[in-house]
Amino acid sequence: MNKLVVENLHLQYGDNPILKGVSMTLSPGEVVALLGASGSGKTTLLRSVAGLEQPSAGRIAIGESVLYDGAAGVDMPVEKRSLGLVFQSYALWPHRTVFENVAYGLRLRGTSATDLQKRVTEALNNLGLGHLAQRLPHQLSGGQQQRVAIARALVYNPPVVLMDEPLSNLDAKLREEARAWLRELIVRLHISALVVTHDQTEAMAMSDRILLLNFGKIEQQGTPEEMYNRPQTQFTAEFMGSNNQLPGTIAQVADGRALLEGEGWRLWGAARGDLKPGDAATGIIRLERTQIANGAADNRIRTELVTGMFLGDRRENLFKLGALRLRCYGAAPAAGECWLELPRDALWVFPGANPA
């Protein structure tokens, strides 16, 4: 198997640029998630790799085989690319049985009858669908339809499998189970996959590497840990988790740290980006790093409890300090005044006043 390389890809609908120079790689056996809000261009990038969209410039190749090269005028037809694509809607052919849906790609490749029978059966068994081979798609549950769509994309051993929001059509409850199941399948079968998702938890759970897209450009890429724990931009920090935001002004900068100051509070945080005293800046801290403390100390602020919310496995509390609202998990404190600790390593200070 070979490496998928996308270089400086541009794509526009009319005058509206969708991809503004995206580059990425996908190594054999690796799972990369394309993460972003709607309109970020993640699905367009995936469909461009499949050949279903028409880029205006750039290059897409898998090993020696060039799928698209704007400069050289190469644009391999969709059907020649031999990739697997799992559609968001699954796009199962309603007039074909499960077996025939999966077998279609092999039939087009002229696979012999015995080989075809063997490989389709194997693909269906791999996905736990062996007993459903003769059913029609409308007789299956959503989860089963999704598995058929995956089996259909895997059966002819494509070098890369593309998945467009593979879990979004499932119920919330089913989605978490399917996520674990899909990750296991990918690891077990050593699949190279490019997965589009808008859900950061899904992206972190399923992939080895995440590409965060923001309006047609890659905002940041890295392992799930890097993306979550070491965001380089405010956008990444806010996209990857649940956060408290503290808009304020820089009072002091020293040794990679910044002192952020607001109405009635001063906190030290890790400086991210170019900061000077007097600049507007925003402090971002994950909810789970914000802690309830038992009294005044370094990097703590005095707040007032507004309300508490019971979430089942934990409790979320809402505090206020002037116009500021802060949330954190933990046992419900007594009503009234409460100290919160925002550890200086966990509080990132980004330039700019506006939340991303």
Place this chain on the structure above:
Amino acid sequence: MTARTFSLPRTAVVVITASVIFLPLGLIFWQSFLNAPFFNPAKHFGFDAYAFIFEDADFWTAFANSIVIAAGMVVIALPLGAALAFLLTRTDLPAQRAIEVLVLIPVFVSPMVLAFGYVVAMGPVGFYSTWAKALVGDVPWNVYSLTGIAVIAGLTHVPHVYLYSSAALKSLGSDVEEAARVAGANPLQVALHVSLPMTMPALFYAAVLVFFLGFELFGLPLVLGDPEGHLVLSTYLFKLTNKLGTPSYHLMAAVAVCIVGVTFPLVLLQRWLLKSAGKFVSVKGKATRQKLLPLRGWKWLALGLVALWLVFTIVVPISGIALRAFVEQWGEGVKLADVLTLDNFRGVFDSSDQVRAIVNTLLIGTIGGALAVACYTAIGLAGHRQRGGIARILDYIVLIPRAIPGILAGLAFLWIFLFIPGLKELRNSIFSVWLAYTVVWLAYGMRLISSALLQIGPELEESARTAGASSRRVLTDVTIPLIRFGLLASWLLVFMIFEREYSTAVYLLGQGTEVIGSMLVSLWGAGAIDQVAALSLINIALVAVGLAVALRFGVRLHE
């Protein structure tokens, strides 16, 4: 809006709808089991009428001809209609927008007018025939043969197949086609393995529809079948009127029951097909711009074939009528410049019954069309958001008139007016024709109304209920204002349909009830070709006005 509450207006709508449908139909059934017309005191029950027609060789010939023509129409219209739909929705055929409009013209032109157009254009001494004879020495076609009738009927019913086929192709999610491309299928394989099989239910439905329309064909075989004596069931029924010298209502009723015996199962089959097609409706993916299949070099060949079809089904008959309306006579060796005249139109406007026919046709299209839409709306609202029995009963009731060919409905209403005391006066007014038209086109009108009602999300009405509006206030404040543009569009479509209708009015024709359609049948029977030509052209002009308004305001010409 609970289904259980009794509502006087709703019940009244259901009762009136049921009676205008079941009374005439019941009368036909009852009459078919009498041995004489129902007004004859000597009548008694029996199967004499059936015995008579089943022993009549003409009946069986007509039956066979009906089936042959209907089957021939399917064979011709289905592949052409499907191909046309594919070319217009999935390829980069040039001039698509213009063709999409032209394709629908045969649907809105009266078959009686079209048939007459073929006679004057391609009959033995038609314009195109005499020109062809001058060129090649012989007329290479015969529109009066059974094959000729089937070919003309087939080609003029291509639009029906096109409509259903293209609707299915348009609603086909592009994701299933893309999935096939990704799996390794080229565009042709995608069409053969995915698009075509997935639109199969629509094609099958269209086939049944065309067969059904072929079975109830009247105008085309009446005009084209006459010279060589080819009868179909509807024309056999029409000729029976005078077969025995006395009114042979019992025989006509028996034939009518035979026709409905074939058409009603076909209507039920269509309904079942439409419902079972549901499982083929796939989850639609994201709306992505579809890539059209490039035709490349085949582009001009495809366009040429489409143009050829358009010339045959639209240009030839309509140009024939237009020419014939302005000449005194036509035949071999006649020079066009010598015979040009406006006398045909003078003839029409000098004749009081023909002037009345034009005025009545206009009234029935405009005022009558509005009243019909009001009736359809009342029925639609009576069943709207009703989950109980009423909705289901209405659902089936409105289906029944679909199975009754216009000529039968006209006959049935004639009998109702004669049979029920006190209705004689209505029979002599244009109201009788309007009532028959409204009932005959009930299923069509209901489709227009229900597609307008379907556009309204239930939460819009539910929120009005929660805000404190009674269910009647919801209708007047929310539902009706929201469908008003749909109602205006329906009015326009019903106008065109009523301008075009002819067979329903045939038996109701009398002093005061003339419309252009029935006048054409009557004048044709009397051999008044000049006036038929002039009236046909006027009829085409009326429909054209409706079509132009519809296009101007972007009304969708089919649901």
